[in-house]
Amino acid sequence: MMTIPREVTNWIDGRDCPPSTNQWFDNLSPADGTSICRVARSGAEDVRAAVSAARRAQAAWAGKTAVARGDLLREIALAMRARRQDIAELVARETGKSVKLALGEADAAIEMGMFIAGEGRRLYGRTTTASMAHRTVMTVRQPLGVAGLIISFNTPMPNIAWKVFPALLCGNTAVLKPSEDTPLSAWIFARICQDAGLPAGVLNIVHGYGAEAGMPLVESPDVKLVSFTGSCATGRMIHKAAAERLAKVCLELGGKNALVVCDDAALDNAVNWVLQAAFSNAGQRCAAASRIVVFDAVYDRFRDLLVKATRELAVGPTDSDFMGPVINARQVTRLEDAVRQAKAGGAVILAGGGKLKDAAHAAGCYMAPTLLENVGPEAAISQQELFGPVAVLYRVAGFEEALALVNRSSYGLTSAIHTTSLHRAMTFAERVEAGVVVVNGGTHGSEPHMGFGGVKDSGTGWREAGTEALDVYSDWKYINLIADPAKV
Protein backbone atom coordinates (compact mmCIF):
# COMPACT_ATOMS: atom_id res chain seq x y z
CA MET A 1 0.00 0.00 0.00
CA MET A 2 1.15 3.50 -0.82
CA THR A 3 2.18 5.52 2.25
CA ILE A 4 0.13 8.68 2.55
CA PRO A 5 1.97 11.80 3.72
CA ARG A 6 0.60 13.30 6.94
CA GLU A 7 1.06 16.75 5.49
CA VAL A 8 0.69 18.01 1.93
CA THR A 9 2.77 21.16 1.48
CA ASN A 10 3.16 23.40 -1.52
CA TRP A 11 5.84 22.53 -4.07
CA ILE A 12 7.66 25.68 -5.16
CA ASP A 13 10.96 25.90 -7.03
CA GLY A 14 11.48 22.15 -6.58
CA ARG A 15 11.06 22.28 -2.79
CA ASP A 16 8.35 21.37 -0.30
CA CYS A 17 7.15 24.63 1.24
CA PRO A 18 4.74 24.92 4.17
CA PRO A 19 2.09 27.62 3.67
CA SER A 20 3.18 31.16 4.56
CA THR A 21 -0.16 31.50 6.38
CA ASN A 22 0.82 28.64 8.70
CA GLN A 23 -2.74 27.40 8.20
CA TRP A 24 -3.86 23.93 7.19
CA PHE A 25 -7.10 22.13 6.48
CA ASP A 26 -8.13 18.51 6.85
CA ASN A 27 -8.60 16.34 3.77
CA LEU A 28 -11.49 13.99 4.62
CA SER A 29 -12.24 10.67 2.98
CA PRO A 30 -15.58 10.80 1.14
CA ALA A 31 -15.87 7.04 1.64
CA ASP A 32 -15.86 7.03 5.45
CA GLY A 33 -15.35 10.60 6.71
CA THR A 34 -11.95 9.88 8.28
CA SER A 35 -9.12 12.39 8.05
CA ILE A 36 -6.55 11.46 5.38
CA CYS A 37 -3.96 14.21 5.81
CA ARG A 38 -3.67 17.92 6.44
CA VAL A 39 -3.16 20.27 3.53
CA ALA A 40 -1.52 23.66 3.08
CA ARG A 41 -4.12 26.43 3.19
CA SER A 42 -2.16 28.85 1.05
CA GLY A 43 -2.68 32.52 0.38
CA ALA A 44 -1.48 35.28 -1.90
CA GLU A 45 2.09 35.18 -0.55
CA ASP A 46 2.50 31.51 -1.52
CA VAL A 47 1.10 32.22 -4.97
CA ARG A 48 3.55 35.11 -5.38
CA ALA A 49 6.47 32.82 -4.52
CA ALA A 50 5.27 30.13 -6.94
CA VAL A 51 4.70 32.57 -9.81
CA SER A 52 8.07 34.14 -9.23
CA ALA A 53 9.79 30.70 -9.30
CA ALA A 54 7.94 29.88 -12.52
CA ARG A 55 9.00 33.20 -14.03
CA ARG A 56 12.65 32.62 -13.18
CA ALA A 57 12.59 29.13 -14.71
CA GLN A 58 10.76 30.05 -17.90
CA ALA A 59 13.53 31.34 -20.17
CA ALA A 60 15.75 28.29 -19.65
CA TRP A 61 12.82 25.91 -20.11
CA ALA A 62 11.69 27.65 -23.29
CA GLY A 63 15.33 27.64 -24.43
CA LYS A 64 15.31 23.84 -24.63
CA THR A 65 14.13 22.44 -27.93
CA ALA A 66 10.56 21.22 -28.10
CA VAL A 67 12.02 17.75 -28.74
CA ALA A 68 13.98 17.93 -25.48
CA ARG A 69 10.91 19.13 -23.57
CA GLY A 70 8.89 16.31 -25.10
CA ASP A 71 11.58 13.80 -24.11
CA LEU A 72 11.39 14.91 -20.49
CA LEU A 73 7.61 14.80 -20.47
CA ARG A 74 7.82 11.25 -21.86
CA GLU A 75 10.09 10.33 -18.92
CA ILE A 76 7.42 11.69 -16.57
CA ALA A 77 4.72 9.66 -18.34
CA LEU A 78 6.89 6.52 -18.14
CA ALA A 79 7.54 7.13 -14.43
CA MET A 80 3.79 7.49 -13.95
CA ARG A 81 3.32 4.16 -15.67
CA ALA A 82 5.81 2.55 -13.32
CA ARG A 83 3.85 4.00 -10.37
CA ARG A 84 0.30 3.64 -11.70
CA GLN A 85 -0.74 1.47 -8.75
CA ASP A 86 0.54 4.07 -6.23
CA ILE A 87 -1.24 6.83 -8.12
CA ALA A 88 -4.47 4.86 -8.24
CA GLU A 89 -4.38 4.05 -4.53
CA LEU A 90 -3.94 7.71 -3.59
CA VAL A 91 -6.65 8.86 -5.97
CA ALA A 92 -9.01 6.15 -4.71
CA ARG A 93 -8.32 7.20 -1.12
CA GLU A 94 -9.02 10.88 -1.65
CA THR A 95 -12.01 10.52 -4.00
CA GLY A 96 -13.61 7.34 -2.66
CA LYS A 97 -13.73 5.85 -6.17
CA SER A 98 -12.56 2.28 -6.72
CA VAL A 99 -8.89 1.51 -7.40
CA LYS A 100 -10.02 -0.06 -10.69
CA LEU A 101 -11.55 3.21 -11.87
CA ALA A 102 -8.57 5.20 -10.57
CA LEU A 103 -6.21 2.88 -12.50
CA GLY A 104 -8.15 3.59 -15.68
CA GLU A 105 -7.79 7.32 -15.02
CA ALA A 106 -4.07 6.97 -14.30
CA ASP A 107 -3.68 5.22 -17.66
CA ALA A 108 -5.60 8.00 -19.42
CA ALA A 109 -3.29 10.59 -17.84
CA ILE A 110 -0.22 8.60 -18.88
CA GLU A 111 -1.53 8.30 -22.44
CA MET A 112 -2.01 12.08 -22.54
CA GLY A 113 1.63 12.46 -21.47
CA MET A 114 2.77 10.09 -24.23
CA PHE A 115 0.66 11.83 -26.85
CA ILE A 116 1.87 15.31 -25.91
CA ALA A 117 5.50 14.15 -25.63
CA GLY A 118 5.26 13.12 -29.29
CA GLU A 119 4.12 16.62 -30.20
CA GLY A 120 7.64 17.77 -29.34
CA ARG A 121 8.69 16.20 -32.66
CA ARG A 122 5.84 17.81 -34.57
CA LEU A 123 4.65 21.14 -33.12
CA TYR A 124 3.79 22.01 -36.69
CA GLY A 125 3.53 25.52 -38.03
CA ARG A 126 2.64 26.43 -41.61
CA THR A 127 4.35 27.83 -44.63
CA THR A 128 2.27 29.86 -47.01
CA THR A 129 2.47 31.91 -50.18
CA ALA A 130 3.26 35.63 -50.33
CA SER A 131 2.43 38.37 -52.82
CA MET A 132 6.05 39.50 -52.95
CA ALA A 133 8.58 37.51 -54.97
CA HIS A 134 11.22 35.59 -53.00
CA ARG A 135 9.39 36.08 -49.71
CA THR A 136 8.81 32.94 -47.64
CA VAL A 137 6.25 33.14 -44.85
CA MET A 138 6.02 30.67 -41.99
CA THR A 139 4.32 30.41 -38.63
CA VAL A 140 5.91 29.05 -35.46
CA ARG A 141 4.47 28.47 -32.01
CA GLN A 142 5.71 30.62 -29.13
CA PRO A 143 5.26 30.00 -25.40
CA LEU A 144 3.14 32.49 -23.49
CA GLY A 145 5.21 32.61 -20.27
CA VAL A 146 3.78 31.53 -16.92
CA ALA A 147 0.54 29.54 -17.07
CA GLY A 148 -1.88 29.44 -14.11
CA LEU A 149 -3.68 26.09 -14.07
CA ILE A 150 -6.75 25.60 -11.85
CA ILE A 151 -8.56 22.27 -11.82
CA SER A 152 -11.52 20.33 -10.48
CA PHE A 153 -11.52 17.21 -8.30
CA ASN A 154 -13.53 14.77 -10.39
CA THR A 155 -10.82 12.91 -12.33
CA PRO A 156 -7.80 14.48 -10.67
CA MET A 157 -4.98 12.78 -12.57
CA PRO A 158 -6.36 13.33 -16.11
CA ASN A 159 -7.26 16.89 -15.05
CA ILE A 160 -3.60 17.50 -14.16
CA ALA A 161 -2.32 15.77 -17.30
CA TRP A 162 -4.64 17.61 -19.69
CA LYS A 163 -3.20 20.93 -18.58
CA VAL A 164 0.35 20.38 -17.35
CA PHE A 165 1.66 18.31 -20.29
CA PRO A 166 0.63 20.67 -23.11
CA ALA A 167 1.47 23.78 -21.04
CA LEU A 168 5.04 22.58 -20.49
CA LEU A 169 5.51 21.11 -23.96
CA CYS A 170 4.80 24.53 -25.45
CA GLY A 171 7.62 26.07 -23.39
CA ASN A 172 5.59 27.64 -20.61
CA THR A 173 6.28 27.16 -16.94
CA ALA A 174 3.29 26.67 -14.69
CA VAL A 175 1.66 27.09 -11.31
CA LEU A 176 -0.98 24.46 -10.63
CA LYS A 177 -3.78 25.01 -8.07
CA PRO A 178 -5.38 21.58 -7.54
CA SER A 179 -8.84 21.14 -6.08
CA GLU A 180 -8.87 21.35 -2.29
CA ASP A 181 -10.63 17.96 -2.33
CA THR A 182 -7.85 16.14 -4.20
CA PRO A 183 -4.41 17.38 -3.08
CA LEU A 184 -2.75 13.95 -3.03
CA SER A 185 -2.89 13.38 -6.77
CA ALA A 186 -0.98 16.64 -7.30
CA TRP A 187 1.41 15.69 -4.51
CA ILE A 188 2.42 12.38 -6.16
CA PHE A 189 2.58 14.03 -9.58
CA ALA A 190 5.11 16.51 -8.18
CA ARG A 191 7.21 13.66 -6.74
CA ILE A 192 7.21 11.91 -10.09
CA CYS A 193 8.17 15.09 -11.97
CA GLN A 194 11.05 15.68 -9.58
CA ASP A 195 12.33 12.10 -9.84
CA ALA A 196 12.11 12.27 -13.64
CA GLY A 197 14.37 15.34 -13.64
CA LEU A 198 11.99 18.24 -14.31
CA PRO A 199 14.04 21.37 -13.52
CA ALA A 200 13.06 23.30 -10.39
CA GLY A 201 10.43 25.98 -10.95
CA VAL A 202 9.11 24.61 -14.24
CA LEU A 203 6.04 23.28 -12.43
CA ASN A 204 4.94 24.65 -9.06
CA ILE A 205 1.97 23.54 -7.00
CA VAL A 206 0.02 25.71 -4.56
CA HIS A 207 -2.72 24.07 -2.50
CA GLY A 208 -5.69 25.71 -0.88
CA TYR A 209 -9.17 27.09 -1.33
CA GLY A 210 -10.31 28.77 -4.53
CA ALA A 211 -10.84 32.29 -3.25
CA GLU A 212 -7.61 32.26 -1.20
CA ALA A 213 -5.13 30.44 -3.44
CA GLY A 214 -6.88 30.36 -6.83
CA MET A 215 -7.90 33.99 -7.22
CA PRO A 216 -4.43 35.44 -6.47
CA LEU A 217 -3.12 33.23 -9.28
CA VAL A 218 -5.78 34.56 -11.66
CA GLU A 219 -4.98 38.14 -10.62
CA SER A 220 -1.19 37.83 -10.83
CA PRO A 221 0.14 40.22 -13.50
CA ASP A 222 2.91 37.72 -14.28
CA VAL A 223 0.48 34.96 -15.24
CA LYS A 224 -0.04 35.22 -18.98
CA LEU A 225 -2.59 32.44 -19.36
CA VAL A 226 -5.23 31.10 -16.99
CA SER A 227 -6.50 27.65 -17.89
CA PHE A 228 -9.41 26.61 -15.71
CA THR A 229 -11.57 23.50 -15.39
CA GLY A 230 -14.51 23.80 -13.04
CA SER A 231 -17.96 25.24 -12.59
CA CYS A 232 -19.59 27.93 -14.67
CA ALA A 233 -19.98 30.24 -11.66
CA THR A 234 -16.27 30.12 -10.83
CA GLY A 235 -15.37 30.39 -14.52
CA ARG A 236 -17.32 33.65 -14.81
CA MET A 237 -15.46 35.14 -11.81
CA ILE A 238 -12.12 34.09 -13.27
CA HIS A 239 -12.96 35.46 -16.69
CA LYS A 240 -13.91 38.83 -15.23
CA ALA A 241 -10.80 39.06 -13.04
CA ALA A 242 -8.43 38.13 -15.86
CA ALA A 243 -10.16 40.44 -18.33
CA GLU A 244 -8.88 43.40 -16.32
CA ARG A 245 -5.38 42.86 -17.73
CA LEU A 246 -6.49 41.13 -20.98
CA ALA A 247 -4.90 37.80 -20.00
CA LYS A 248 -5.61 34.78 -22.18
CA VAL A 249 -8.24 32.58 -20.49
CA CYS A 250 -9.32 29.05 -21.33
CA LEU A 251 -12.44 27.92 -19.48
CA GLU A 252 -13.64 24.30 -19.53
CA LEU A 253 -16.93 24.38 -17.66
CA GLY A 254 -20.00 22.35 -16.88
CA GLY A 255 -22.69 20.55 -18.84
CA LYS A 256 -26.31 19.50 -18.66
CA ASN A 257 -25.81 16.79 -21.21
CA ALA A 258 -28.66 14.95 -22.90
CA LEU A 259 -28.92 11.43 -24.25
CA VAL A 260 -31.79 10.73 -26.67
CA VAL A 261 -33.37 7.29 -27.00
CA CYS A 262 -35.32 7.01 -30.29
CA ASP A 263 -38.07 4.51 -31.02
CA ASP A 264 -35.69 2.50 -33.25
CA ALA A 265 -32.92 2.23 -30.61
CA ALA A 266 -31.56 -1.04 -29.22
CA LEU A 267 -33.07 -0.51 -25.77
CA ASP A 268 -30.79 -2.82 -23.78
CA ASN A 269 -27.74 -1.10 -25.22
CA ALA A 270 -29.25 2.31 -24.48
CA VAL A 271 -29.95 1.30 -20.87
CA ASN A 272 -26.34 0.19 -20.38
CA TRP A 273 -25.01 3.44 -21.78
CA VAL A 274 -27.34 5.56 -19.67
CA LEU A 275 -26.08 3.78 -16.54
CA GLN A 276 -22.50 4.54 -17.54
CA ALA A 277 -23.16 8.09 -18.67
CA ALA A 278 -25.36 9.13 -15.74
CA PHE A 279 -23.87 7.25 -12.81
CA SER A 280 -20.24 6.19 -13.38
CA ASN A 281 -17.86 8.21 -11.19
CA ALA A 282 -21.05 8.99 -9.20
CA GLY A 283 -22.15 11.31 -12.01
CA GLN A 284 -19.19 13.62 -11.35
CA ARG A 285 -18.26 14.13 -14.97
CA CYS A 286 -18.65 17.32 -16.91
CA ALA A 287 -19.77 14.99 -19.69
CA ALA A 288 -22.28 13.04 -17.57
CA ALA A 289 -25.78 12.52 -18.99
CA SER A 290 -28.31 14.15 -16.69
CA ARG A 291 -31.21 14.50 -19.16
CA ILE A 292 -32.54 11.31 -20.76
CA VAL A 293 -34.92 12.16 -23.59
CA VAL A 294 -37.05 9.20 -24.70
CA PHE A 295 -39.52 8.81 -27.58
CA ASP A 296 -43.09 8.21 -26.40
CA ALA A 297 -43.39 4.94 -28.34
CA VAL A 298 -40.70 3.25 -26.20
CA TYR A 299 -40.82 5.42 -23.07
CA ASP A 300 -42.63 3.04 -20.72
CA ARG A 301 -40.59 -0.01 -21.77
CA PHE A 302 -37.30 1.89 -21.57
CA ARG A 303 -38.16 3.47 -18.21
CA ASP A 304 -38.99 0.09 -16.66
CA LEU A 305 -35.71 -1.43 -17.88
CA LEU A 306 -33.67 1.55 -16.71
CA VAL A 307 -35.33 1.82 -13.29
CA LYS A 308 -34.76 -1.89 -12.63
CA ALA A 309 -31.09 -1.66 -13.66
CA THR A 310 -30.54 1.53 -11.65
CA ARG A 311 -31.95 -0.01 -8.48
CA GLU A 312 -29.57 -2.94 -8.89
CA LEU A 313 -26.40 -0.82 -9.05
CA ALA A 314 -23.91 -1.59 -6.29
CA VAL A 315 -22.69 1.51 -4.48
CA GLY A 316 -19.47 1.48 -2.48
CA PRO A 317 -15.70 2.02 -2.63
CA THR A 318 -14.55 -1.39 -3.94
CA ASP A 319 -13.73 -2.68 -7.41
CA SER A 320 -16.94 -4.69 -7.50
CA ASP A 321 -19.08 -1.61 -6.88
CA PHE A 322 -20.50 0.30 -9.82
CA MET A 323 -20.00 3.72 -8.25
CA GLY A 324 -18.54 5.32 -5.15
CA PRO A 325 -19.41 8.36 -3.05
CA VAL A 326 -19.62 11.96 -4.19
CA ILE A 327 -16.72 14.12 -3.17
CA ASN A 328 -17.91 15.70 0.09
CA ALA A 329 -20.83 16.15 2.48
CA ARG A 330 -21.71 19.59 1.04
CA GLN A 331 -22.31 17.97 -2.32
CA VAL A 332 -24.69 15.35 -0.83
CA THR A 333 -26.70 18.16 0.78
CA ARG A 334 -26.83 20.06 -2.52
CA LEU A 335 -28.05 16.97 -4.39
CA GLU A 336 -30.68 16.14 -1.78
CA ASP A 337 -31.93 19.74 -1.84
CA ALA A 338 -32.24 19.69 -5.62
CA VAL A 339 -34.24 16.44 -5.54
CA ARG A 340 -36.45 17.75 -2.74
CA GLN A 341 -37.16 20.95 -4.68
CA ALA A 342 -37.99 18.96 -7.84
CA LYS A 343 -40.34 16.73 -5.86
CA ALA A 344 -42.12 19.77 -4.45
CA GLY A 345 -42.62 20.90 -8.05
CA GLY A 346 -44.30 17.61 -8.99
CA ALA A 347 -41.36 15.35 -9.94
CA VAL A 348 -41.78 11.61 -9.42
CA ILE A 349 -38.79 9.77 -7.97
CA LEU A 350 -38.31 6.48 -9.82
CA ALA A 351 -35.11 5.35 -8.09
CA GLY A 352 -32.89 6.60 -5.27
CA GLY A 353 -33.64 10.15 -4.16
CA GLY A 354 -31.25 10.72 -1.27
CA LYS A 355 -28.21 9.75 0.77
CA LEU A 356 -27.70 6.08 1.56
CA LYS A 357 -28.05 5.77 5.32
CA ASP A 358 -27.59 2.06 5.99
CA ALA A 359 -24.68 0.90 8.16
CA ALA A 360 -22.35 0.26 5.21
CA HIS A 361 -22.80 3.75 3.78
CA ALA A 362 -23.83 6.05 6.63
CA ALA A 363 -20.34 7.40 7.36
CA GLY A 364 -19.61 8.21 3.72
CA CYS A 365 -20.97 10.65 1.12
CA TYR A 366 -23.02 8.07 -0.79
CA MET A 367 -25.89 9.44 -2.83
CA ALA A 368 -28.16 6.75 -4.26
CA PRO A 369 -28.29 6.62 -8.08
CA THR A 370 -31.38 8.71 -8.66
CA LEU A 371 -33.91 8.85 -11.51
CA LEU A 372 -36.82 11.26 -11.77
CA GLU A 373 -39.64 11.90 -14.22
CA ASN A 374 -42.51 14.36 -14.62
CA VAL A 375 -40.21 17.37 -14.64
CA GLY A 376 -40.69 20.41 -16.89
CA PRO A 377 -37.87 21.53 -19.20
CA GLU A 378 -37.51 24.88 -17.40
CA ALA A 379 -37.48 23.44 -13.86
CA ALA A 380 -34.26 24.10 -11.94
CA ILE A 381 -33.31 20.41 -12.03
CA SER A 382 -33.62 20.46 -15.84
CA GLN A 383 -31.38 23.50 -16.22
CA GLN A 384 -28.81 23.46 -13.41
CA GLU A 385 -25.83 21.14 -13.46
CA LEU A 386 -25.83 18.93 -10.34
CA PHE A 387 -22.57 17.02 -10.84
CA GLY A 388 -23.87 13.94 -9.08
CA PRO A 389 -25.72 10.68 -9.78
CA VAL A 390 -29.08 12.28 -10.63
CA ALA A 391 -30.81 12.04 -14.02
CA VAL A 392 -34.24 13.06 -15.27
CA LEU A 393 -36.33 11.20 -17.87
CA TYR A 394 -38.34 13.24 -20.40
CA ARG A 395 -41.04 11.92 -22.75
CA VAL A 396 -41.13 13.39 -26.27
CA ALA A 397 -43.32 12.71 -29.32
CA GLY A 398 -40.45 12.36 -31.80
CA PHE A 399 -37.20 13.66 -33.25
CA GLU A 400 -37.96 17.39 -33.57
CA GLU A 401 -39.28 17.65 -30.03
CA ALA A 402 -36.27 15.70 -28.74
CA LEU A 403 -33.78 17.96 -30.51
CA ALA A 404 -35.55 21.12 -29.30
CA LEU A 405 -35.47 19.83 -25.72
CA VAL A 406 -31.79 18.88 -25.93
CA ASN A 407 -30.92 22.37 -27.20
CA ARG A 408 -33.06 24.07 -24.51
CA SER A 409 -30.10 24.43 -22.17
CA SER A 410 -27.60 27.17 -21.42
CA TYR A 411 -24.89 24.48 -21.63
CA GLY A 412 -23.58 22.71 -24.72
CA LEU A 413 -20.86 20.25 -23.77
CA THR A 414 -21.70 16.69 -24.88
CA SER A 415 -24.68 14.81 -26.31
CA ALA A 416 -25.71 11.34 -27.48
CA ILE A 417 -28.42 9.74 -29.59
CA HIS A 418 -29.45 6.10 -29.74
CA THR A 419 -30.92 5.17 -33.11
CA THR A 420 -30.38 2.73 -35.95
CA SER A 421 -31.18 5.43 -38.51
CA LEU A 422 -28.19 7.04 -40.21
CA HIS A 423 -30.47 9.93 -41.18
CA ARG A 424 -31.51 10.65 -37.61
CA ALA A 425 -27.95 10.30 -36.32
CA MET A 426 -26.49 12.64 -38.91
CA THR A 427 -29.27 15.22 -38.59
CA PHE A 428 -28.84 15.18 -34.81
CA ALA A 429 -25.06 15.59 -35.17
CA GLU A 430 -25.57 18.58 -37.48
CA ARG A 431 -28.17 20.38 -35.40
CA VAL A 432 -27.33 19.64 -31.78
CA GLU A 433 -25.69 22.53 -29.88
CA ALA A 434 -22.82 20.64 -28.27
CA GLY A 435 -19.06 20.25 -28.60
CA VAL A 436 -19.26 16.43 -28.65
CA VAL A 437 -21.81 14.09 -30.24
CA VAL A 438 -21.92 10.34 -29.70
CA VAL A 439 -24.11 7.94 -31.67
CA ASN A 440 -25.20 4.77 -29.83
CA GLY A 441 -22.94 5.33 -26.82
CA GLY A 442 -22.63 7.44 -23.68
CA THR A 443 -22.20 11.19 -23.50
CA HIS A 444 -18.58 10.83 -22.40
CA GLY A 445 -15.55 9.10 -23.84
CA SER A 446 -12.98 11.47 -25.29
CA GLU A 447 -9.39 10.35 -25.78
CA PRO A 448 -6.05 12.18 -25.48
CA HIS A 449 -5.81 12.81 -29.22
CA MET A 450 -9.32 14.28 -29.48
CA GLY A 451 -9.99 17.93 -28.76
CA PHE A 452 -12.58 18.21 -26.00
CA GLY A 453 -14.76 21.18 -25.07
CA GLY A 454 -18.19 22.68 -25.45
CA VAL A 455 -20.24 25.56 -26.77
CA LYS A 456 -22.53 28.08 -25.04
CA ASP A 457 -21.92 28.23 -21.25
CA SER A 458 -19.75 25.10 -21.30
CA GLY A 459 -16.61 27.02 -22.15
CA THR A 460 -14.92 29.80 -24.04
CA GLY A 461 -14.37 27.94 -27.28
CA TRP A 462 -10.98 26.38 -26.60
CA ARG A 463 -10.42 22.65 -26.83
CA GLU A 464 -8.32 20.67 -24.38
CA ALA A 465 -6.46 17.50 -25.29
CA GLY A 466 -5.67 16.71 -28.90
CA THR A 467 -3.38 18.95 -30.90
CA GLU A 468 -6.05 21.61 -30.27
CA ALA A 469 -4.61 21.91 -26.72
CA LEU A 470 -1.46 23.40 -28.24
CA ASP A 471 -3.53 26.41 -29.35
CA VAL A 472 -4.39 27.11 -25.71
CA TYR A 473 -0.78 27.08 -24.54
CA SER A 474 0.99 28.90 -27.37
CA ASP A 475 0.87 32.03 -29.48
CA TRP A 476 1.53 32.16 -33.19
CA LYS A 477 4.40 34.15 -34.67
CA TYR A 478 4.67 34.89 -38.40
CA ILE A 479 8.21 34.92 -39.74
CA ASN A 480 8.96 36.51 -43.12
CA LEU A 481 12.18 35.57 -44.94
CA ILE A 482 13.09 37.71 -47.94
CA ALA A 483 15.76 36.38 -50.28
CA ASP A 484 17.57 38.39 -52.96
CA PRO A 485 18.50 36.11 -55.88
CA ALA A 486 20.89 38.80 -57.12
CA LYS A 487 23.08 38.08 -54.12
CA VAL A 488 23.41 34.34 -54.73
Ligand code: NAD
Ligand atom coordinates in the same frame (compact mmCIF):
# COMPACT_ATOMS: atom_id res chain seq x y z
P1 NAD B 1 -15.33 24.67 -8.77
O1 NAD B 1 -15.56 25.74 -9.77
O2 NAD B 1 -15.97 24.79 -7.45
O3 NAD B 1 -13.76 24.52 -8.47
C1 NAD B 1 -12.83 24.26 -9.47
C2 NAD B 1 -11.47 24.80 -9.06
O4 NAD B 1 -11.56 26.21 -8.96
C3 NAD B 1 -11.00 24.31 -7.68
O5 NAD B 1 -9.60 24.13 -7.71
C4 NAD B 1 -11.35 25.48 -6.78
O6 NAD B 1 -10.54 25.57 -5.63
C5 NAD B 1 -11.09 26.65 -7.70
N1 NAD B 1 -11.83 27.86 -7.35
C6 NAD B 1 -13.03 27.96 -6.69
N2 NAD B 1 -13.35 29.25 -6.52
C7 NAD B 1 -12.36 29.99 -7.08
C8 NAD B 1 -12.12 31.39 -7.22
N3 NAD B 1 -12.96 32.30 -6.72
N4 NAD B 1 -11.00 31.79 -7.86
C9 NAD B 1 -10.13 30.89 -8.36
N5 NAD B 1 -10.29 29.56 -8.24
C10 NAD B 1 -11.40 29.11 -7.61
O7 NAD B 1 -15.72 23.31 -9.48
P2 NAD B 1 -15.66 21.82 -8.91
O8 NAD B 1 -16.79 21.61 -7.98
O9 NAD B 1 -14.29 21.50 -8.46
O10 NAD B 1 -15.88 20.98 -10.25
C11 NAD B 1 -17.13 20.74 -10.79
C12 NAD B 1 -17.32 21.53 -12.06
O11 NAD B 1 -16.23 21.32 -12.95
C13 NAD B 1 -18.54 21.09 -12.82
O12 NAD B 1 -19.23 22.22 -13.29
C14 NAD B 1 -17.97 20.29 -13.97
O13 NAD B 1 -18.82 20.18 -15.08
C15 NAD B 1 -16.72 21.05 -14.26
N6 NAD B 1 -15.76 20.25 -15.03
C16 NAD B 1 -15.57 20.57 -16.35
C17 NAD B 1 -14.71 19.81 -17.14
C18 NAD B 1 -14.49 20.14 -18.61
O14 NAD B 1 -13.53 19.67 -19.19
N7 NAD B 1 -15.35 20.94 -19.23
C19 NAD B 1 -14.03 18.72 -16.58
C20 NAD B 1 -14.24 18.43 -15.22
C21 NAD B 1 -15.11 19.21 -14.46
